[in-house]
Amino acid sequence: MTRTTRTTPARHPEHPExxxxxxxxxxxxxxxxxxxRIVHELGRGHDDMACIxxxxxxxxxxSTHHFRVLREAGIIHQYYEGTSRMSRLRTQDLEExxxxxxxxxxRARAMDTTEPDRTT
Amino acid sequence: MTRTTRTTPARHPEHPExxxxxxxxxxxxxxxxxxxRIVHELGRGHDDMACIxxxxxxxxxxSTHHFRVLREAGIIHQYYEGTSRMSRLRTQDLEExxxxxxxxxxRARAMDTTEPDRTT
DNA sequence: GTCGAACTACGACGATCTTCGTACATTGTG
DNA sequence: CACAATGTACGAAGATCGTCGTAGTTCGAC
Incomplete structure (x- = not known):
């Protein structure tokens, strides 16, 4: 209970610098x-999305496993909002x-339309 | 034996279009x-190099395994010259x-100097 | 406090990957 | 021809990966 005044509680995300x-x-x-696909959707403007x-x-x-791999690689940032885990691309960090x-x-993923989109 | 008139004999490289x-x-x-590391060295100007x-x-x-993975992914082009297997980056194809x-x-590989170079 | 929603932790299973040694193939040279 | 140099094919062993189900945690609503 160290001043959790926000809606974001104290769970441990573990993001690399x-x-x-x-x-x-x-x-x-x-x-x-x-x-x-996750990264693609996050890059499409849906900036903050819950896993579900x-x-x-x-x-x-x-699903949890894949989000963790992306987070530990430094590609996405995750934080809680209620019971939901929100994700956002670390665009600036990666650009730096x-x-x-x-x-x-x-861009390559958008061009690679070998398989249309059967992963709905 | 179908007209192997070149120094390059009839071995089967199998490159993707x-x-x-x-x-x-x-x-x-x-x-x-x-x-x-292989791709990095090929990109450094050493255009055609034998595996060894x-x-x-x-x-x-x-070593053979890794070169095959790169070739089947479409990243390098390989051809024989004598007993040596020469490799070249498919720079233009990839750019297209x-x-x-x-x-x-x-560029990222050049910046990622976390580990200096103990793989000599 | 009870309940459902969203997510995580853990163990398990099968598939794939990386590595190696050994045996073999092809080329060039004597 | 024999021989060395270069690389491949074929397992095999161990590690890692992607997937899942089950059980548990945290939060918000009732």
Missing amino acids: TARIRLEEVLSALSDPIRL AFELPVSKST RFPGLLPAVL | TARIRLEEVLSALSDPIRL AFELPVSKST RFPGLLPAVL
């Missing part, structure tokens, strides 16, 4: 179709650490 | 430190398929 974001970890995190709002084609435990990388990946 | 290069496969291939010239800290079989992606990764 910008300077400690590792390239291999970022690339590895982005090499999964579901995680790439993505309607991913996997179970909730798996690896300039042009995230935009290039997002 | 530019249009069939898949983003997730590229990112996955680049998320390994050894493969990232990289002096990777792994066995020959492992995913504009800006490879340069961004190479």
Whole structure:
């Protein structure tokens, strides 16, 4: 109870500092179709979304796992709002650490329309 | 034996067409430190290098494996010259398929000096 | 306090990945 | 031809990954 005056309670997110974001970890995190989809949707303007709002084609435990991988890689920032876990892209941090990388990946993902979108 | 008039004999490289290069496969291939190092060295101007010239800290079989992953992902082009297997980055193909992606990764790799270079 | 909603922790399973050694193939040289 | 150099094919062993179900936590509403 150390002054939790906000709606955001004291749970432990564990985000890496910008300077400690590792390239291999970022690339590895982005090499999964579901995680790439999450990042894609977050980049589409839906800045803050709860995990459930993505309607991913996997179970909730798996969903939690993917969000954690993205968070620990330094790609997204997460915080609680009520019982919901909100996610946001760390666009600026990534731009500072690896300039042009995230935009290039997002543009590439938009072009890679090999498979239309059966992951609804 | 169908007209092998070149110094390049009839071995089967198996390269994907530019249009069939898949983003997730590229990112996955680049998320390994050894493969990232290979790509980094190829991007440094050493355009055509034999596998052995990289002096990777792994066995020959492992080396073959990593080069194959890069080739099947569409990142490098390989061809034989004598008993040596030469490798070259598919810079233009990648630029056509995913504009800006490879340069961004190479720049990021250059910045990611978390670990100096103990993989000599 | 009780209940449901949203999410997490933990263990488990199967698939894939990285690595290696050994055996083999191809080329160039003597 | 024999031989060395370079690289591949084929398992095999161990690690990691993606997925899930079940049980538990936290929050908001009643």
